[in-house]
Amino acid sequence: MAATLNHICQSSSSVRVLALNGEVLDAHKSRSTSVAGNVHYSLSVGWGARRLHVNRKALSGKKFGPAPAADIRATSGAEVIQQNVPATCDLKSFQEAVEKLEVDLVTEADLKENGFRSSRRTKICCTIGPACCSFEQLEALANGGMNIARLNMCHGTKEWHKNVIKNIRHLNATKGYCVALMMDTEGSEIHMGDLGGTASAKAEDGEEWTFTVRQFDGPLPPCTIQVNYEGFAEDVKAGDELVVDGGLVRFDVLETIGPDVRCKCSDPGLLLPRANLTFWRDGELVQERSAVLPTLSSKDWLDIDFGISEGVDFIAVSYVKSPEVVKHLKSYISSRCPEGSIGVFAKIEAIDSLNCLESIIRVSDGAMVARGDLGAQIPLELVPSVQQKIIDLCRFLNKPVMVASQLLESMIEYPIPTRAEVADVAEAVRQRADVLMLSGESAMGLFPEKSIEVLRNVSLRIEHSCREDKSRKYKPLPELYTALSERISEQICNAAAEMANNLRADAIFVYTRQGYMASLLSRNRPDCPIFAFTETRDVRHRLNMQWGLLPFRLDFSEDIESNLRRTFALLKARGMMKAGDLVIAVSDNLLPTQQANMLQSIQVRRIP
Ligand SMILES: Nc1ncnc2c1ncn2[C@@H]1O[C@H](COP(=O)(O)OP(=O)(O)O)[C@@H](O)[C@H]1O
Ligand SMILES: C=C(OP(=O)(O)O)C(=O)O
Ligand SMILES: [K+]
Ligand SMILES: [Mg+2]
Incomplete structure (x- = not known):
């Protein structure tokens, strides 16, 4: 169904957006005057963090038609999801622009191509x-x-x-x-300098090199390595072994002369800029200095x-x-x-x-x-x-x-x-x-x-x-928490993961504000992927670090039932799930009111 998305009507005191077949959507409005004296109106419509914005330079006193696409953008919080939203578009694309379920491109492609059972769980x-x-x-x-x-x-x-x-x-x-x-x-920690700009240097067997804490204005003298640490030359002793990058190259310390430490290469190899240095005495790591750093x-x-x-x-x-x-x-x-x-x-x-x-x-x-x-x-x-x-x-x-x-x-x-x-x-x-x-x-x-x-x-x-x-399955995890509320979440997640495995569920859904329940599910390393829905971009990004979580951003609505229905519909519409898929769903206490009087539950659902 085609509909006029927005049509700005302006009177001296108000600005409205006429949207979707003439029906007025409630619009936030603000008016500002630019340095040049032009009046600008910006309006936004939408729900929660997701909004469509219309910015227009107003022509005083005149009525004007649909805003050009260039003036309309869809955002989610501070993130712009779509620039240039056409003013005239169909109902579906308006809803998608505003209510779009955010999932990253790669996950979406992976889910569609391989089916979610075999999507990658280990993060990179x-x-x-x-x-x-x-x-x-x-x-x-x-x-x-x-x-x-x-x-x-x-x-x-x-x-x-x-x-x-x-x-x-x-x-x-x-x-x-x-x-x-x-x-x-x-x-x-102690490391070498940047080799005066060269990409690497080769230390040959038996070659003598000087490690020094001196600064040089021009190029480094040959076979010289700077060390970042002032106290280096004081700490090292003749007879110590100097180890580069855990053994890539080794040197025997011959003597220390003021800021310089003269060494002989005992294990030749490639020296890379800023490589880590440790030194060893009688087979033990010398720690004096690093302990005070x-x-x-x-x-x-x-x-x-x-x-x-x-x-x-x-x-x-x-x-x-x-x-x-x-x-x-x-x-x-x-x-x-x-x-x-x-x-x-x-x-x-x-x-x-x-x-x-x-x-x-x-x-x-x-x-x-x-x-x-x-x-x-x-x-x-x-x-x-x-x-x-x-x-x-x-x-x-x-x-x-x-x-x-x-x-x-x-x-x-x-x-x-x-x-x-x-x-x-x-x-x-x-x-x-x-x-x-x-x-x-x-x-x-x-x-x-x-x-x-x-x-x-x-x-x-x-x-x-x-x-x-x-043989690897169902090894119970040791209990982590002692406080009752945390134990409840832990038990819910353990049980949800076990049910998902036993029922061969296609996915676990978790609605999570801070990512806490999502992490407890991930901890179980279940067989099916975990779709983690969360409200903010920050939490969505943090979920990226955890095994098996597919992070989605979605504005939560008041009750869990409507969240479930909306996500099912959106995932189906996007081709990421299909009717008949079996889902185990759990959630944090999403609303403050729930904390007082609702215990968490596990739901078993088929996608309608
Ligand atoms: N920001 C950077 N600019 C230039 N080179 C970099 C940068 N980050 C990493 N490298 C190069 O990649 C190598 C491997 O990276 P990494 O393991 O993170 O560092 P390091 O070797 O210092 O532990 C570095 O030794 C360095 O040569
Ligand atoms: C990841 C490491 O740290 P960095 O690369 O900063 O030395 C490491 O030492 O393995
Ligand atoms: K580092
Ligand atoms: Mg390191």
Whole structure:
């Protein structure tokens, strides 16, 4: 049915929108006068956060017809969903523009193509660097399934990162992706300088190199490496072993002369800019200095302020050694942005963090197994069991967990991974990590898109085999909560997941304001995907970090029954579900009134 969408009538005191076959829709109106003295009217109609806006320069005293498309846009909160909405359109497209269920392009395509039973459950994070920072390159990664973009503040300038953030925002707003942003702090561990601008340097066996804390105005002298840390030359002793990037290159310390440390290469290899440095004495990691280094340096705090002002979704803290720093950052964030919507992730990579893993994870919003530095601080052969331990602990404590570093390292240079890398990725998927992370593969590699494709394919394959493997099923999770209200939510979600598995349901639906019930469902790693409906863009982005959740944005209405009916209709209309599909639905207490008098329930429904 064609209808005139809006027709602005203006009298001296009022402005109205005539919409849909002449029926007047209630319109908010505001009037403003520009510097040039022109009167502007803006109107918006819609429900909740979703609105259509009409902006027109008014011609005083005159009546005028339908606003041109250029003056009409549809928004959701601060996000513009559609520019140039035609003034004359049919009822259906008006409703779609205003009431559209927001789901990202990739999820939608995945659901339609593969059917949702086999949509990907493990999430993918890509470190953004020079190899993937243009709008087109970022779009290709988003299209390949990037759920989270990571900005590593070790590298690049604020302007560079700002531009990446702008590109991702633009991608989300104009192309319908839902890529979340994670900032990763530099931390104050000891690392090399940037090699005077060259991409890498080769250290040969037996060659003598000087590590120094001196500054140079011009180019670096040959075989010289700057070290970021003032106290370095005082701490190192002749006879120590200097280890670059956890063993990529090794040096024996010959002598220290003032700010210089003279070394001989004992294990040759490639030196990369800003590579991490550790030093070892009598087979033990020397920790004197790193123990007094603050986890968050003054530069990190400036970066954090930058992240807060840019509105990133997550901040990952490097070299966390105790729960205190995470608590401190979380309270800083909630004082700076009271809506408190930035998740703080603890990177587990410092040896000290291993003594207090549980208390660190409890206070964090999630954790990262940062195997790069972890492998430089503990023997490499211990890394796999620590990974398993962190993943299990996070699952128990209901915190999302990322597995990072060297997943597909060889793909920095080659278009296919090694068999061992595929096995490593498969292991992380089998351990049911929430997120797999690419580092150099996407940031500076030759094959960022191929790398993401490998993660996607391995995830799909292994997730499928986990579902088939009956012996893995129904292992009960240990009980997490003690307070009654939390125990109720936990039990509801555990039971809903178990019912969904037993009934072979097609999907679990959860209506969630903060993502709490959604996370408890994800924790169960059920066989079917979890459609998580939430009201705000921020929560929708945060849900991206969790296993098996397909985040949708939707304005909730007053009662759960009407939410269910609306979502069924919208998903059906969009071809994402079909009549007869079996759904298990749960929800948070959506309304304040419900908290007092309604207990939560599990519904079993067929799509009508
Ligand atoms: N923002 C950036 N600008 C330039 N290069 C980057 C950036 N981010 C990452 N890289 C490159 O990608 C490599 C791998 O990234 P990552 O693992 O995050 O860092 P690191 O190697 O410092 O731990 C880095 O060593 C660096 O060469
Ligand atoms: C992810 C890690 O941290 P970064 O890349 O910042 O060193 C790591 O050490 O594995
Ligand atoms: K970092
Ligand atoms: Mg690290």
